[in-house]
Amino acid sequence: MSGRTNAIEVSSVTTSFGGVAAVVDTSLSVGAGELVAMLGPSGSGKTTLLRTIAGFERPDAGTISIGGHEVVAPGVWVEPEHRQVGMVFQHGALFPHLTAAANVAFGAKSAGRSRELLELVGLASRASAFPHELSGGERQRIALARALAADPAVVLLDEPFASLDLTLRDSLRTEVVRILRAAGASALLVTHDQAEALSLADHLVVLRDGRVEQEGRPDDVYLNPRSRWIAEFVGEADVLPGRLAAGVVECELGRFAAGDAPDGAVDVVVRPEDVELLLSAGTNGHVEATVLDHRSYGHDHLTHVRLPSGRVLRSRRLGFAVLHPGATVQVHVDARVSVLPAADQRTGTAL
Numbered sequence: 162m163s164g165r166t167n168a169i170e171v172s173s174v175t176t177s178f179g180g181v182a183a184v185v186d187t188s189l190s191v192g193a194g195e196l197v198a199m200l201g202p203s204g205s206g207k208t209t210l211l212r213t214i215a216g217f218e219r220p221d222a223g224t225i226s227i228g229g230h231e232v233v234a235p236g237v238w239v240e241p242e243h244r245q246v247g248m249v250f251q252h253g254a255l256f257p258h259l260t261a262a263a264n265v266a267f268g269a270k271s272a273g274r275s276r277e278l279l280e281l282v283g284l285a286s287r288a289s290a291f292p293h294e295l296s297g298g299e300r301q302r303i304a305l306a307r308a309l310a311a312d313p314a315v316v317l318l319d320e321p322f323a324s325l326d327l328t329l330r331d332s333l334r335t336e337v338v339r340i341l342r343a344a345g346a347s348a349l350l351v352t353h354d355q356a357e358a359l360s361l362a363d364h365l366v367v368l369r370d371g372r373v374e375q376e377g378r379p380d381d382v383y384l385n386p387r388s389r390w391i392a393e394f395v396g397e398a399d400v401l402p403g404r405l406a407a408g409v410v411e412c413e414l415g416r417f418a419a420g421d422a423p424d425g426a427v428d429v430v431v432r433p434e435d436v437e438l439l440l441s442a443g444t445n446g447h448v449e450a451t452v453l454d455h456r457s458y459g460h461d462h463l464t465h466v467r468l469p470s471g472r473v474l475r476s477r478r479l480g481f482a483v484l485h486p487g488a489t490v491q492v493h494v495d496a497r498v499s500v501l502p503a504a505d506q507r508t509g510t511a512l
Contacts (some may be wrong), residue, residue: 168347174223228314247308
């Protein structure tokens with residue numbers, strides 16, 4: 162984004178309630194036209210940070226710029242209605258007494274803009290419908306159209322899909338991203354859903370206890386976790402103890418090349434989708450394990466196995482294989498693992 166003004170620039174922001182910090186010395190940016198997902202468990206500070214950016218909460222320290230204009234700084238405070246921010250809440254928060262068209266027109270600069278946005282979200286035919294006559298997905302699309310109506314510098318989305326059923330949630334995610342891209346909008350999405358963040362965002366920011374634990378491209382955060390907590394929170398992961406020496410890590414599952422990682426005790430991170438279970442006889446260099454349980458999800462299946470050490474490992478694979486409890490299998494890691502220093506799990510190296 163060199164040479165372009167960021168849509169949002171947050172620097173060293175701290176926000177507290179009753180002396181307890183919900184956001185601690187946190188910084189992040191949203192580039193022009195970029196979709197950034199802010200991911201974290203309940204209580205991590207993600208919604209507080211979003212509300213601080215919107216102007217609904219006052220920070221104790223730090224600066225915030227939106228569209229290149231300072232809205233929070235020493236001696237500077239811009240009220241929410243003047244921040245050029247569009248908001249989409251979990252339940253849409255539409256005006257119940259206004260039609261879909263009137264809701265969108267509420268913040269629009271012209272009647273023509275309202276019509277354009279109804280067409281953009283695919284709901285021009287529902288213009289005269291009231292919120293109670295719309296489905297959950299339709300209400301969220303109208304809420305997004307209303308957020309875009311005033312041509313904001315950025316759109317903030319606070320768990321916009323959380324109240325919808327799974328099938329509708331999946332389809333609406335794709336539709337919302339299409340709408341944001343078509344509008345050329347910059348957006349910051351708050352979510353606790355890892356799949357949602359990984360699949361939608363250009364950039365991922367993971368919060369824990371009010372601080373940024375890791376950020377980067379979603380695939381990089383997933384493949385190269387900086388801590389055991391990140392590895393286990395962003396996707397599924399099993400962690401085994403290992404020892405690294407001369408560029409090779411050895412653990413219960415075998416030996417793996419480790420690049421330039423420092424020697425010593427490590428934690429080895431294994432993703433379930435990289436664990437293959439073989440029924441063929443003979444070890445062939447693989448570790449033998451016992452099937453504990455097997456669950457089919459239609460498009461894939463999840464199997465828990467017990468390793469010789471007693472540790473439990475997961476395997477999640479495509480297809481319809483059936484493995485019965487008590488069966489003996491050979492465990493093969495067919496892709497990559499990550500390694501984290503056991504004493505200091507702040508940095509990780511992918512193998």
